[in-house]
Amino acid sequence: MSHYDQLIAHYQTIHHFNHAQAMLGWDAAANMPAGGSEARSNAMAELSVHVHRLSTQPQLEDWFGHAEQAPLTTEQQASLREMKRQWQQATLVPEKLVQAQSIAGSKCEHTWRTQRQENDWKGFEKNWKEVVALSREEAKIRGEALGLTAYDAMLDKFEPGTTTSSLDMLFTDVKTWLPELIEKALEKQRSDSIILPSGTFSTDRQKALGLEVMKLLQFDFNHGRLDQSVHPFCGGVPSDVRITTRYDEKDFVQALMGIVHETGHARYEQGLPKAFSGLPVGEARSMGIHESQSLFFEMQVGRSKSFISHLSRLSMDAFNAHQDPVFAEENLYKIYTQVEKGFIRVDADELTYPAHVILRYEIERDLINGVIEHTDVPDIWDEKMKASLGLSTQDNYKNGCMQDIHWTDGAFGYFPSYTLGAMYAAQYKASMVKSLDLEVAIESGDLSPIFQWLNDNIWSQASLHSTDELVKRATGETLNAAHFRKHLEGRYL
């Protein structure tokens, strides 16, 4: 067996344990009774240790060295590159540091749950200091090994190839027009009257409606399911994709669009090429590209007038409420495109969301690069929030830098993916409309041409190309903010 083939077999073995891990994780969120959690955590930790051991076996270095000398096809070269990338990611950071990060992250996250409620920055800061210090250490080690700056090395974990300089350029562009666009949209919507849903929307009916919408989006039920969990997510494996949502019986709006969003993630997974199944090159390209699929489904398809017309009809049927003005197309469209300035990123609408992400990006970039200290964060947050959305977070830590869980365990470098995804999605659409009429396809109820485009250009390409190359092949240009701006102006002006 050639070294290349040995690597292929080895990574397929790793994939089988990752399959188990993915399903246990999904089950823990969707099914498991509380009393099962301790044993489950132990089993999952054992699997993690085993996968880490497999991923860092000493002979891999030798195998990679030999395989790189062998004559390989272009696809094999891509496959080798992606295996090596995963190997480097697994071996770069010393196990001792990973453990220290895990302990510090758990501690910070655990105490954050009550500290946030109590707006206790002083308490939080003491634990977070350690998390930041360890992330800086990680960034330094990764950066030195990969020849990248500290923060670029963290970006590389989630968005290989993306750099601070490209993000600075994109986000600086957005900052020149976004604040004014938000003001104009708010002004335009000021006189809108919206009828908000009220009353009981049973979980059963919401689920039935969700399944109808998934059918419209051609989710493959032979290779996946819809279930419930506290935090909606897309999990499982490509041949069996498990998406979840959370139902609020007082309001169906969020769960419904949440299903559209997760279906975007799911169809990407379901569309990954079978030929590379179980191999790194057959996996999704990056967090940002994954988000580009969920956001294409949600923002480019889901919140379009033509799609909301389907949602109107289907929800009237589901709730047997054909006369209820809540479900009227125009009203639903207003609900799904309402702009509001707020403190909380996860509650933000399409238009204000990038402001949250850019603020977050700028802070974590400077924090990891050592330009600012963790104690500077609240003041800088307040300053930037005032500049972008006109909101002060002075002494309001719980709605400022303590608002969500991501930073508590050191997930620095991850936030830009959200807005990159939204930008990619807008750019795909701009390219797609050159060859097909999106509105007509959506109106007809047969969205196949849209999915065919995504399949040809994104899903089937998995990790064969770099992100830049993938996007250039799909759209003819590398990522820029122009299409995103045009999309937002078209919808909100």
Next chain:
Amino acid sequence: MSHYDQLIAHYQTIHHFNHAQAMLGWDAAANMPAGGSEARSNAMAELSVHVHRLSTQPQLEDWFGHAEQAPLTTEQQASLREMKRQWQQATLVPEKLVQAQSIAGSKCEHTWRTQRQENDWKGFEKNWKEVVALSREEAKIRGEALGLTAYDAMLDKFEPGTTTSSLDMLFTDVKTWLPELIEKALEKQRSDSIILPSGTFSTDRQKALGLEVMKLLQFDFNHGRLDQSVHPFCGGVPSDVRITTRYDEKDFVQALMGIVHETGHARYEQGLPKAFSGLPVGEARSMGIHESQSLFFEMQVGRSKSFISHLSRLSMDAFNAHQDPVFAEENLYKIYTQVEKGFIRVDADELTYPAHVILRYEIERDLINGVIEHTDVPDIWDEKMKASLGLSTQDNYKNGCMQDIHWTDGAFGYFPSYTLGAMYAAQYKASMVKSLDLEVAIESGDLSPIFQWLNDNIWSQASLHSTDELVKRATGETLNAAHFRKHLEGRYL
């Protein structure tokens, strides 16, 4: 770390992978869409290989050797004995034979599915020959290593300590009185009029009813769930026990008692001692003892008049049918104790079931011991079926020796467990009534004293003692058929 402690750590590691395996198996039966099955099979096969590798690591022999010399408490000795037992079971049979069995078993089982429908003994026999030959080889290897006869070595896999001579004694006893008892019961029931359920019993309501019955049986929902699958089973892990059932919307009777049965298995698992969690000594004692719990729940509790009174009330509530005579106590009791001679073991009632098992036991015993050949089986089956239930299976292979899946993949030695379980259950009850009034407890709706007895005598004892010792401690005597006879005579005469 002492060798004993090394062994403890090693078996806990194995347990974590078994946890993953158990949950993936449950998910495959209860949730997985068909398209997910190939990837799931691959992942589960990888886990099996890994568990087998861990279970047969060369250093284990050395560790066991040293640990056996060390000073250990009585409990530690039991723990060591059970770890060693699992190690022996894993190492006794050469991997090559296991693989050959797996291939021959899969082939035989796969073709059996159509051969059974077509009553094609000639076709089946060709594949089964190999399965029988390989099982004989396995039995010989096991027997030589353990100092047991061939069939006893197969029994040892499922019922450690049980021998052909003890089974012969028990079953010979049963055969002296069972045929006459069946005739008398049939005669007694001849004039009974039974109103059978008809109409629609929705899955939702049947499930709600099942959950109520599980509450009455004090199933711990913080450590388990009820779901659906084609073949009902009890899976998962002790801290998270997953039972399943299958609903027939035309009839609620089977699913309901199926839930009672599986709840018996589940409470045994939930009651296993936490102190030995993840270790062989903390696992259920044997297949027969497991079946004794499900059959205690089903036969000693579930089909008693006092429990059927609860089922009557709860099912009337569930189906909102308080006037329907189907649900009347007397009618439900008649349904649940109806005796009928039939070909098929899995459809058999409490009274005729042992006849099926004894027939099966006698044939597989002689087959594995080389007393008969696989081609003799149809004739012997016919002869024994005529003798025990007066039914001929001449040329009727599909309702004779080809009726179920167990023999197709070589599960010889397993069948006696079913009737052993029923006998143990009757013997527990005979002992239990010395200290508590079973009927009063059931009638009151608080069955705690019954569960306390089972917990003290069976569940909490896990595998600390041999089966004989366990039963002797619980009931004051080793297993005999007298209590089983008395129970059946009491119910059916």
